Amino acid sequence: MTATQEPAAGTEIGRDRRRKEDQRLITGRTRWTDNITLPGMLHLAMVRSPFPHARITGIETEAAKQSPNVVAVLTGADLGEAQGACINAWPVVPDQVTPAHLPMPVDRVAFAGETVAVVVARSAAEARDAAELVEVDYEELPAALDLKDAAAAHENGGAIAHPDLGTNVSAVWRFDSAEAGTGGDVEAAIAEARENGIVIEREYRQQRLIPAFMEPRSTVVDPTGEQITVWSATQVPHILRFAIAATTGVPESKIRVIAPDVGGGFGGKLQQTPEEMITFAVARRLGKPVKFTETRSESLLTAHHGRDQWQRLTLAATKDGHVTGLKVDLLADLGAYVAIVGGGVPVLGAFMFNAIYKFPAYQFQTTNVLTNKTWTDAYRGAGRPEATFAIERLMDELAAELGKDPLEVRELNWIKHEEFPFTTVAGLEYDSGNYEAATARAKEMFGYDALRAEQAERRARKDKVQLGIGVSTFTEMCGLAPSRVLGSLNYGAGGWEHAEVRMLATGKVEVVTGASAHGQGHETAFSQIVADRLGVPFEDIEVLHGDTQISHKGLDTYGSRSLVVGGEALVRAADKVIEKARPIAAHLLEASVDDLEFSGGRFAVKGTDQGMAITEIATAVFAAHNLPDGLEPSIDSEATFDPVNFNYPHGTHLCAVEVDTETGQVKLRSYACCDDIGNVINPLIVAGQVHGGLVQGIAQALWEEAVYDDNGTLVTGSFVDYLLPTAADTISFDLDHTTSPATTNSLGTKGVGEAGTIASTPAVVNAVVDALRPYGVHDVAMPCTPERVWRAINSGGSGGETTEAAAPHFDESEGAAQ
């Protein structure tokens, strides 16, 4: 259970508020994009390539055009340049190899699932029926599928994902602490450790994952107004508007993007998608409103995937366990195109492999590789889960090598609480933290010593069910981000956030944020912040977002940024309201500005019982009958906040698993975590984020994997084979917090949206490996399936590859002829 901090009497911050938005979301009373119906609206269905790489030699659309109620069938050639393009916002190196990405290609497809034609009909069913009638002739091309093979294809004549580029290597990005002046020479550290210390060398696989948000993507475009209105199930309405304008030539001022209630994203909806662009182009071409809603199968196949890396790691340490250097060499699979963040995802991890530790030398290199598979991009944690996994696995390996407790080895190396602020070997300045305190609390909740004793007892008894204990002492960088830092990394945009506070005549308050919630609970948490700041009731505050007509400025929601960046913008906007109201209050109260005190929503004249509520001032400003001379009749305010630093939540996560050594089955036994996320606005929302985050990270460790076969077909194309856990598969988690307030925002908050996911994956895998150490096992590849665990026990290694075939539970031979 969460130990909830007791909020001070009368304050909203710290209170377990139930989410305002839940009633409409849970009862289905909200309007998701797919529920939107406009007069005369047409429906789209996509015709998609079954091949991962093929030349399009002909598209026969006549039969489809003749199908009932079909209005148009359009190909990439038909739409031409009006389609715009899908952008990559982060060319990580100046000479990055970036294939052009047309929403609908004209002559060649680069992954199975890519759209080659779009059918427009009066109903979705008719569009789908007609789509089956479009005949596409393909000439198959060799496909780059395996990441390692693809990385070497330009040297050995292997398949090239985009033949005209001559290579699959999109970019090689490197950081070296000796070159950067932030630390020593890693090769020297490794050489020294080979002589006199310990060198741990490992290769880990980050399997491909699918974000699998609850609401499939959907877009409605209405071109009939002065502004073209785009409703989309997106995390990034502002960025989408920018990208549409920048690539189609339609003026930004002529485009309005609305993200209505959006059912989850996890990074999977921060894309500017081909489907959005195609829908936009079709609506403009036909001059009619159109809708496209993907099926779950289309979503799994074509919405961007996540992770997919090979990590080659070398850790150097002294014989007493002090790490002296870490070298990281990644291969990252970008899929068929460089997505919006794209090659930036592994780069976001570059600063986090050193984690909470004081490593003297560090080197990171990622080779970003194009393949003929679904493109990859940010997925909950984006880069940091990969980094955290690698280092936390290595710290456990080092402990095993030394025969020491893994927490002891970590403590030898971590930054002590009195050493903050601390500049790391990767060049970041961590503002605050207390790893000792979080670890002590987590150990206590977990019953660490008792579980270790039970483990020893089971080992001695050679119990068929072995107990494993996994540790993950993570930190991460979130709150994207300081614009200058992003600029120095060649990122195409800034990282500020915008907010407005509007004081209505009746004493109610509208808050506008540029963050774009899609399930996080911003409306509730942001109301709590403003309620405290302005001293108005929680219920009187309305949070508006996700519509570029209302929230004209913003950089949206991802990277655990909404509270730490957007929340701070909001605080500043609210403070400006108070400052604007102050001279008006003084005027109306016939007092000097200096004699006024603002608290609990009231300006009071010091030493008197005279005062006035800020809401009364709002009413007076609305009337504007009696204001100081020359003063603007408005106390509404806005603020744009650009942080000076990232934000660094941390925590200690401890996981116990029981491994059935006869079958390889892994069962979660207990999970305790103590996260330090600074001050907490709403403990209930935080618990929800941590719970969901944990399950998502545990799922990477144990269950989820996107698998392709040798033909480039996604084998895990439905939830029968892509194993998403449910509540039935998880356990009750023990949560608590220590509090080291962030020093870079005035609320002292840290991001929590991704923390659970980042932390939990290595905790679980460490636990599985820990259980199996007596069997000589030192790795189990993810996901740690029962089969892999069993193979690791019985034949060594890390459990082998996943067989690239699925069982057909729904059979096409079912009955009647086609």
Add this chain to the structure above:
Amino acid sequence: MIPAAFGYVAPTSVEEALAALAEHGDDAKIIAGGQSLLPVLRMRLNAPEWVIDLGRIASLRGVRDGGDHLAIGAMTTHHDVGQDPMVHEHALLISKAITHLADAQVRHRGTFGGALAHADPAGDLGAPALALDAIFVVQGPGGSREIPAADFFVDLFETAISDDEILTEIRVPKYGGWGASYEKFVRIAHQWPIVAVAASVRLEGDTIAEARIGLTNMGSTPVRARATEQMLAGQPATEEGVAAAAALAADGTTPPSDLNGDADYRRHLATVLTRRAVLAAAGRG
């Protein structure tokens, strides 16, 4: 996703259903609970022109006491079979298997007959039906016939039901006093079994007098672990007594290799799960 358009008939008697089947022949498909058929239609793996819904035929629903057997109507939902006290008393193995079958929503829609007619070798009901020597009653234009379980499952998704026939009833001999256990091995809760073992045993004192064991997903049909059954008869119901027999469980099976496990792993699992299932059925688990 959206299925292709189809015509729909909902007869209220088996005779009407058979007539509809005769009329539309190869272009028709029977729908029971739709839990397997609808995904097929929605993913457009198939597009029958007619769908014949058995949902309104009252006579196909419910569990009857047939004297020496229970008669389970083909259209009885998994939920209703699972909750039935007669099934619990006389065919405990089936009750146990149903508690592991899919999730509550699917159990309230999917039917006993539909699942068996679907003949997915990973389905949870085939192995219990086979182990208990159920009799499948099918009705066609020429009247009804009985098919023993051993002859019912022909291949992957293929049964002995002819195109012009309907499965109406499954008769399960009574096994009063037999213990039962269904050991289903999955990675996540709502999954089809990677392997499952259905075991029912009759004890005499501490000795196993008889055992019936069916294996799920160990071949293209449910299979019987005959060698294990034979060796168990007369063994003490102890870990040692059961282990050697259980080790034979996978003999002669040809399990698939897929994402969730290769054939050799499945064979291994079958032996472990058989040992556990038999001990649990004997109340020693």
